[in-house]
Amino acid sequence: MRRRPGLSARLKLTISYAGVIVVSGALLLAVVWVFLLRYVPDNVITPGPGFYRQRGPGPPFIPNRFDLWHAFAPRAAQALAFLLLLGLVGGWLLAGRMLAPLTRIADAARQAADGSLSHRIRLEGPRDEFRELADVFDTMLERLESHVAEQQRFAANASHELRTPLAISQTLLDVARNDPTRNRDELIERLQSVNTRAIDLTEALLLLSRSDRRNFTREPVDLSLAAEEAAETLLPLAEKRQVTLEVTGERARTVGSPELILRMVMNLVQNAIVHNLPDGGGVTVHTAARPDASVVRVENTGPPLPPELIPTLTEPFQRGTRRIRTDEHAGVGLGLAIVHSIVRAHDGTLDLAPRPAGGLVVTVRLPGTRQDPSPTGAQQPVREPSPVV
Structure with missing residues (x-):
């Protein structure tokens, strides 16, 4: 009615x-x-x-x-x-x-x-309730326009990235159909590699979408344990690349999703290993408990990074083209984008700074919780650097 x-x-x-x-x-x-x-x-x-x-x-x-x-x-x-x-x-x-x-x-x-998000009110006059409402509405339109543009750019990039392995698979199948004498083992190996890349990209997209929704269960998490687990898991990769991996610091507790925080630290450490010097590089993972935050810092060696490249590293599908990497571990371009999304979902901050000698320093600050004292009443001691490789 x-x-x-x-x-x-x-x-x-x-x-x-x-x-x-x-x-x-x-x-x-x-x-x-x-x-x-x-x-x-x-x-x-x-x-x-x-x-x-x-x-x-x-x-x-x-x-x-x-x-x-x-x-x-x-x-x-x-x-x-x-x-x-x-x-x-x-x-x-x-x-x-x-x-x-x-x-x-x-x-x-x-x-x-009607779909036009570029219009702004820009109300003039004294700062009264109407002026405040108009300013808030302009801010909302600006953020909404930026979010929609980011989503459209992300969807276009994701479609392009997903289309690439599918196109390669289609080409390999066409070649095998037209050339029955081609080595099947080689074809299967290449198809498996392409399929693995497509699966990794799909899982990364799902993880990025999940972290943006913030619908995860929050539990107590110790960043030092996550750093140790990430270092232990990525030890073979560091050994293969002859990169020295060290984990230092103290217990740093926060509240969030253990799975997402572990993935965040894993991505940081993996990026630090892959984008490093071709020989004799180093990665240091340090955790610390501050009065208002729990901090994890990942620092690696590498060639000098231009300042204009730093802001683009957290954008989806934006890879550091001037950093050392190989095709085997080129990734899907979502590593730091996922880290940024997870940090934002946990109400934290992400800072990226180039090292003067080359490489990158990534600092994540998450809301901290009260640190439990030791049974004797003293603070937990700071762990000495423990070289993993």
């Missing part, structure tokens, strides 16, 4: 303004009647003998209450009618002026609903 449209806000305000003015005028006239006319007698007033001597010859006219009421009532009615007209006209103009910012905000909302 379709509801009938009601009165507009402007008309309601106009009626309210007019009603206030009319009621105020009526109360004023009532005060005049109660405190003035009620003291005038109803009957004919007969003046005393002394009144004629003071006023001169002839009978004077002294009005009673009935005479004053007949003279006062029409003028009071005219005054109330004028106040009503003034309230309606003035209230309509005043309400229109007061609601003009809301009209601009509504127009911007309609344009946003």
